[in-house]
Amino acid sequence: MASGFLARWFGRKRLPSELRYEDARRVLESHQQKAKRELAAREDAPPEALYYLACDDDPEVRGLVAANRSAPIQANELLQDDTSAEVRGELARKIARLMPDIPAVERSAIQDRLIGLLEKLAEDELPRVRAIVAEEIASCPTVPRAIARRLARDAEMAVCGPILEYSPLLSDEDLIEIIATSGAPGAAAAIARRACVSTSVSDAVVTSRDEDAVGELLSNKGARIREDTMERIIERAPGIKTWHKPLVVRPELSMRAVRRIATFVSRALIDELRRTHDLDRETADWLKARAQSRIENGEEEAEPAPRESIRDAYAAGRLGDEIVMEAATTSQRASVVLAVSLLSGVPATKIEEVIAAQSGRGIAALCWKAGLSMRTALAIQTYIAHVPQPNLVLPREGIAYPMTQDEMRWHLQYFGADI
Structure with a gap:
């Protein structure tokens, strides 16, 4: 009887629209992965079923539970130490998105446990998981200040950047200290882009002698700059x-x-x-x-040519991630375009088109074709193309390209750069 019911059920490839406890129990007993995945994604699934699925061998099932807003706190706590970075990332995104609904004070016991989960995920060993937390809570005023301050001091720009640019929880003293001590390239520039920058923070940006950061400061109408600092x-x-x-x-x-x-x-x-x-x-x-x-007097200036050192490095076989990363983080657009063109064989005009489109995936595909690392691709997205934060393509597990080779070839073809 039960087996016939399950056969008809799985043949339809859908769970009933009104899920009963017995339906969920039959799925768990069936060991059918497709059905378990569907159950794991259902917000009306019984909490006990979601807790059970949080221990499933299939990381896709666990990831669906991690993303499910109805998963009980016990399931979430199980998943915070999951071996899969993708599962922890889904959990981080879900928990972080709950933060605006959690008050800064007078929290319930469950809400305190959710804060504890967020603290743990904000310290995850993989930058991608920490970056998800940072992106989601960047503008939230009710997150514990300690979490925002910890993320703001992260060594990875993909993690600290959103907090430095958007978090209302950082004081001027925090920002000035970070400008002076942060090891993340681009930290000062992110601070310089904040909606409001005080004169003391502007002074610190200028004192840092970070060319990109000062450029961002000058472009920011919300930045207050003293006359002596402008001098x-x-x-x-x-x-x-x-x-x-x-x-x-x-x-x-x-x-x-x-x-x-x-x-x-x-x-x-x-x-x-x-x-x-x-x-x-x-x-x-x-x-x-x-x-x-x-x-x-005919003094009109021509646009400066890309650095000859790029051509020299290419001719000597030294052109690679270190040189391109330096050019990107110092906003040397022409040098970056030339370097990627030389390494990939793609015409500079095509590379300019991808940068102008602010396509994070297109830039990643170009860097892959050029034999550069995904970290370099992220630097080019951030400092040269100024890809909006939600559209940045981040490294998988901190270092790897997140797309398959077929996906990257598709993006190259899309921009006519598959030469």
């Missing part, structure tokens, strides 16, 4: 072309700052200075004369 930036700016445009459009520049900037930026940017700022007549006339002088 320090302008002193360094002539040789750092990526700062020129954000300097020119920076609001509330003093007339002295406007004149100093006009001595080293292009004619087009001098014209933009005139359009952007409310200038006195003397300064406006001075800028107009400066722009005219540039035209008459």
